[in-house]
Amino acid sequence: MTKSAGQPPSGPKRELIVFGLDTAGKPKAGRFAKKHAAVATRAAKSLKLSVCPGDKQAIADILKKIPVGRLHAQGKAFIPYIKRDLFDQIQAAATPASLAAKSNPGPAVTETPAARPPRSWDDIAEGHLVLYHEGPRDGWWESLVLARDGETLTLKYRDFSRYPAFQCHFRAVALPYLSSE
Incomplete structure (x- = not known):
């Protein structure tokens, strides 16, 4: 052969x-x-x-x-x-x-997984929901934390999936209101 x-x-x-x-x-x-x-x-x-x-x-x-x-x-x-x-x-x-x-068809409300808000800035980690704005005229938008590297967060706007992911300092985000449940 x-x-x-x-x-x-x-x-x-x-x-x-x-x-x-x-x-x-x-x-x-x-x-x-x-x-x-x-x-x-x-x-x-x-x-x-x-x-x-x-x-x-x-x-x-x-x-x-x-x-x-x-x-x-x-x-x-x-x-x-x-x-x-x-x-x-x-x-x-x-x-x-x-x-x-x-693989699991069914009624989907959103394309993104359910995110939970962090308790404090130090607790921010992958999968958390935070608020971010690019400037005072833009307003605050719900964003998903994709990754955290020290003080740098990688975020993606939750409702605008076509926009690319971006990075910011962890103190540049606001924390959503937490109920006392």
């Missing part, structure tokens, strides 16, 4: 998806071979985009529709623009909460 030198190994093709919104709010997505995962992940981080492994079952059908991204020698990446409906499909398939909702 002879091996053919130029053929890839058999089995599922492993790919990585980099996706997100650019600064103007336009959706972008690109797929990269698994061997370029480290460089693509660094490029995604610098572009403030999300990364999703392409070997998830929910992503398999969508993967064929995503254009191939390009990596440059300097470690930068070119992520092509895509249509909004394809972006929504990628985002829904990559989000664990939406995967759970698809």
Whole structure:
């Protein structure tokens, strides 16, 4: 039996998806071979985009529709623009909460999980609900805490899921009213 030198190994093709919104709010997505995962992940981080492994079952059908991204020698990446409906499909398939909702169909009130308010600023952690505003003219908006790294919070507006996540100091948020139950 002879091996053919130029053929890839058999089995599922492993790919990585980099996706997100650019600064103007336009959706972008690109797929990269698994061997370029480290460089693509660094490029995604610098572009403030999300990364999703392409070997998830929910992503398999969508993967064929995503254009191939390009990596440059300097470690930068070119992520092509895509249509909004394809972006929504990628985002829904990559989000664990939406995967759970698809496997357990039923009436859903919101796309986001129920969040609880923290007791104090020091207690703020992932999954908590806080209030945030960008300026005095914008008002306060309910935001979900996605992560906390020391004094820096990563937030996402609860009711505006298409807006990208953002970071702020933990003292820049307000705490929702807690009832004495």
